Amino acid sequence: MNAKLQWLRNNMSSLDLQGLILTNPDNIRYLTNLEAEGIFLLTRKENIFITDGRYIEQVHRTLTLFDEIIVYDAHDVAKDDYENFFLFCENVGFEEYDISYAKYKEYIRKFKIHNFVETDHMIEKQRMIKDEEEVGNIQKACEITDNCFSYLLSYIKPGMTEKEIANEIEEYYRQRADGLSFETIVASGENTSQPHAVPTNRKIQTKDIITIDMGCKVNGYCSDMTRTIFVGEVPEEVKPVYDLVLKNQLQTQKQYKDGANTRLLTKMVENDFKLHGYSLIHGLGHGVGMQIHEEPYVSYHSDTQLRENMIVTNEPGIYILGKFGVRIEDTVQITKFGCINLTKSEKNYIII
């Protein structure tokens, strides 16, 4: 059994869980390296992965004896088998944020579960703290992202459409990484006022402002970076907004460290924005890992502490309806006494 499964077994006994049903595919992959569809059961003595015929061969290729995981084809699991998996288990845990209400009801019946117990993001919380291998993958994904951005600065020319630029980014990542970690945002001109803009056929013009939000995956781990750049010159009306966003991004960078409170961090940026007549309409950051958005969230709604080896984004943004928007975002690693920017691209005015 690997270290992550051993941690889980220990955690289960400290929570008085004799059994556990895992359904979240990322959590299953985190614990087992398996990418196949299926559910992962931890019974009193066994670790069981139930999948179907489409994945059996692939699963057997991934697992070794050391994994101590028994694989079943759902086709071959009888009604009685389901009822026996958790025999004599008083409490069986489940992932209440992942399982649908319909599955919840089905599993209680099918597995004859006595006490079906919510586990409150138990594995997601463990996933927040990255081990060396995970940090390495994210570092690599961030490095490729920095390189891609630097390539873009010479690639982007007036007359190109947002879509063309987004496609070029995708192509770049496809050749050097395991593809995108999310749909690239390339927004230009007034389109930058939408934080989640989808690339359009709008052509880049002189004096445009362009927001690029991009990231790739390496071995299943994500990177995330945003830069707002300028064509030819920085428009006068944008300057104070850009400066304010950058000032807050740099201040946050100084404050990100083990022990810092996510709500307080957000509140400080919100206050400074308000003081200047703007507001922070999205969170200040989010965890980055196997998912592009994962715990911990750095927002007003999340009252938690940053911890060493969490990897989160630092991404203040200001959006002025129908005019323009500015966002500057890095992926950073939290350390005992500060943080390390894993994306390192220039943040002062970039004029192409």
Next chain:
Amino acid sequence: MNAKLQWLRNNMSSLDLQGLILTNPDNIRYLTNLEAEGIFLLTRKENIFITDGRYIEQVHRTLTLFDEIIVYDAHDVAKDDYENFFLFCENVGFEEYDISYAKYKEYIRKFKIHNFVETDHMIEKQRMIKDEEEVGNIQKACEITDNCFSYLLSYIKPGMTEKEIANEIEEYYRQRADGLSFETIVASGENTSQPHAVPTNRKIQTKDIITIDMGCKVNGYCSDMTRTIFVGEVPEEVKPVYDLVLKNQLQTQKQYKDGANTRLLTKMVENDFKLHGYSLIHGLGHGVGMQIHEEPYVSYHSDTQLRENMIVTNEPGIYILGKFGVRIEDTVQITKFGCINLTKSEKNYIII
């Protein structure tokens, strides 16, 4: 209000639902054209979409007065508002296959819901029957897929990797459609024995068998087609398997029509495969629409009737562990007296 929302309102009253909370993004898009994150409430008198600041501008761009949908930023919805949405509603429906157990509990509390009622795929069932516009989108996606396949036949050469071919398909779709409807499968040689193979760096060789499973999106609607082709010659050991799969694919094509039973259709293929010593390890087909896999499922586990203007796949396949596999798949439209293949690529031996 559009026709789909009107249908939903009528359906609600026939089910004695005074309110409804929709959380499935595809269902929300189907009813409203909105692609933003959020939840859609149907209260006694109003249609309400609750989203957040990131999407407000985009939502307002999509909606017109005619839609009769009120939009809220979740930030501005107070505790009291939530409690008032379903005031005097005896029964409020929800999507039990979509909502997590945690959200289910949260909504009952937050909306002060009296009776929270399961709606049993009410909207998915309606989505099974495609209207003219939906059929048109899928037709277009299938046509592009046929063209892409015919392009591939001259493009693929020994020495190329599976990944290169998959990338070329993606590039083709990106230029002519709205991207992929699912991750393309290009499997060669022994990799074809995995129904869900992920493209690898394996190079195409002479005498290879290649399975290509591909599809694109047009206006949010998918296509899906698989062909198994040969490099240089058809290996003798593959011929009987290919012939058996094709025979069953053509027989299914004859039997797909309004009124045909999905379980019986599957059983007939299963029986014929068994008779020859093989088995059908995945379903015979699935609905295609906004999602690449949706209802109705044509499988042994699904006991339902095909209906006019359903769009489903017809995809028998045989996989011989560690050796090779053959799958032939079309997307077809069900009619009163038969079916129309929307993907029309050659199905006899294709040798490149």
